[in-house]
Amino acid sequence: MNQIVAIVGRPNVGKSTLFNRLIQRREAIVDSVAGVTRDRNYGKSEWNGRTFSVIDTGGYIKGSDDIFEGEIRKQVELAIDEADAIIFVTDVEEGITPMDETVASLLRKVQKPVLLAVNKVDNSMREKDAIEFYNLGLGEYYTLSSTSGSGTGDLLDALMQALPEPEVETATEDELPRFAVVGRPNAGKSSFINALIGEDRYIVTDIAGTTRDSIDTRFEKFGFKFNLVDTAGIRRKAKVKEDLEFYSVMRSVRAIEHSDICILVIDATRGFEGQDQSIFWLAEKNRKGVVILVNKWDLVEKDTMSSKQYADRIREEISPFTDVPILFVSALNKQRLLKALETAVKVYENKTQRIPTSKFNDHMLKLIEAFPPPALKGKYVKIKYCMQLPTPTPQFVFFANLPQYVKDPYKRFLENKIREQWDFEGVPIDIYIREK
Ligand code: GDP
Ligand code: GDP
Numbered sequence: 001m002n003q004i005v006a007i008v009g010r011p012n013v014g015k016s017t018l019f020n021r022l023i024q025r026r027e028a029i030v031d032s033v034a035g036v037t038r039d040r041n042y043g044k045s046e047w048n049g050r051t052f053s054v055i056d057t058g059g060y061i062k063g064s065d066d067i068f069e070g071e072i073r074k075q076v077e078l079a080i081d082e083a084d085a086i087i088f089v090t091d092v093e094e095g096i097t098p099m100d101e102t103v104a105s106l107l108r109k110v111q112k113p114v115l116l117a118v119n120k121v122d123n124s125m126r127e128k129d130a131i132e133f134y135n136l137g138l139g140e141y142y143t144l145s146s147t148s149g150s151g152t153g154d155l156l157d158a159l160m161q162a163l164p165e166p167e168v169e170t171a172t173e174d175e176l177p178r179f180a181v182v183g184r185p186n187a188g189k190s191s192f193i194n195a196l197i198g199e200d201r202y203i204v205t206d207i208a209g210t211t212r213d214s215i216d217t218r219f220e221k222f223g224f225k226f227n228l229v230d231t232a233g234i235r236r237k238a239k240v241k242e243d244l245e246f247y248s249v250m251r252s253v254r255a256i257e258h259s260d261i262c263i264l265v266i267d268a269t270r271g272f273e274g275q276d277q278s279i280f281w282l283a284e285k286n287r288k289g290v291v292i293l294v295n296k297w298d299l300v301e302k303d304t305m306s307s308k309q310y311a312d313r314i315r316e317e318i319s320p321f322t323d324v325p326i327l328f329v330s331a332l333n334k335q336r337l338l339k340a341l342e343t344a345v346k347v348y349e350n351k352t353q354r355i356p357t358s359k360f361n362d363h364m365l366k367l368i369e370a371f372p373p374p375a376l377k378g379k380y381v382k383i384k385y386c387m388q389l390p391t392p393t394p395q396f397v398f399f400a401n402l403p404q405y406v407k408d409p410y411k412r413f414l415e416n417k418i419r420e421q422w423d424f425e426g427v428p429i430d431i432y433i434r435e436k
Pocket of ligand 2: 183185187189190192296298329331
């Protein structure tokens with residue numbers, strides 16, 4: 001399982017500059033496929049063959065001019081809870097500030113790896129100025145210049161050394177789908193889960209282990225078997241009252257990464273908001289199956305808005321990945337909860353289906369022949385062969401003589417044709433064009 005690295009520190013020290021540098025290379029790859037970058041605060045990074053997730057905690061409170069110490073404190077505490085390692089960024093230009101002291105005092109108590117980064121060390125003069133950061137009592141520090149990138153290699157080497165080896169994912173014998181119930185506070189996640197569990201507590205067995213990474217709970221209900229991936233809603237760690245985007249997103253990261261399917265619960269009375277969107281993107285970016293539950297549907301006046309209109313609005317927000325089931329439920333009245341489970345199971349089947357290569361070629365090559373990629377600079381692109389790759393999430397490769405000439409609109413055309421023919425509802429898919 002991916003490990004999570006959180007970047008913390010007071011505003012303006014260069015957290016987001018460092019974050020962008022860390023995710024750069026991966027992001028470029030993902031973008032060319034998805035076409036858009038959307039979450040500026042969460043991304044994947046890779047160093048020496050190890051992939052990890054990076055969260056810029058500062059990104060979530062950007063824009064507010066004066067940030068209170070209490071705010072930083074909460075952020076750091078959450079990072080401590082949720083991350084496997086923490087990069088604490090400071091600024092050599094400003095030196096140690098009282099807020100840095102506060103952060104350091106929180107981090108000194110932590111059992112997890114903490115790396116102190118002294119940023120804006122753009123020249124060797126500043127290298128000397130950095131010495132004062134020993135006074136934070138966090139031991140060794142790493143000097144870097146996030147704008148130029150110097151020093152980030154050493155920081156990442158140290159990070160890899162400090163991070164515990166990722167736990168090898170032990171395949172559950174039965175290969176049950178893993179569902180994560182996610183959404184912002186008060187959307188109704190716990191109500192949904194409790195309605196499923198009902199009073200039959202005995203049906204819930206912790207597959208357990210006591211390590212923090214085994215967060216699956218075996219579930220059997222209405223004839224469905226699945227593992228429910230723990231979220232804040234289930235464990236009810238410190239229940240977060242604040243409705244800040246940062247909290248629900250950060251608390252969702254691990255559960256989403258660990259799941260096959262994300263059941264995104266939204267509050268019908270509030271509509272599809274920024275936080276819902278961030279969580280949706282988190283799922284999409286990680287190539288998870290998605291089911292959207294519009295909960296508290298019992299509270300919506302049906303003459304003011306039909307479910308069709310409501311769903312259309314959500315699809316506008318989640319475009320271009322709109323082939324997603326949207327269900328209108330009530331956890332309170334136990335309405336359509338069975339349907340919700342059925343749909344999640346169906347999305348799992350969609351996600352794990354394998355299309356035989358011969359069938360795939362038969363269907364797609366005919367379409368491609370009828371609508372070939374547009375010629376570019378007088379050159380014709382020929383696609384002669386295609387197949388689904390044997391990957392955990394659906395990926396399709398098309399072999400062409402001039403792959404670089406096949407642009408995004410044509411890839412979208414291919415994706416749409418695949419979705420028309422085969423059921424990939426709720427499942428992000430990737431299209432690659434390769435040289436034959
Ligand atoms: P954040 O608020 O901690 O996310 O900080 P930002 O990443 O937005 O950076 C704040 C300012 O510091 C921006 O103007 C950056 O260009 C600048 N900055 C970031 N890293 C460096 C660095 O390594 N050297 C210098 N000189 N400036 C930097
Ligand atoms: P969580 O923070 O996402 O786990 O949300 P909760 O399950 O704690 O629900 C938040 C509030 O919404 C509680 O007061 C619930 O009783 C209420 N609630 C949850 N689901 C529904 C629903 O379907 N209809 C109505 N009317 N209220 C609901």
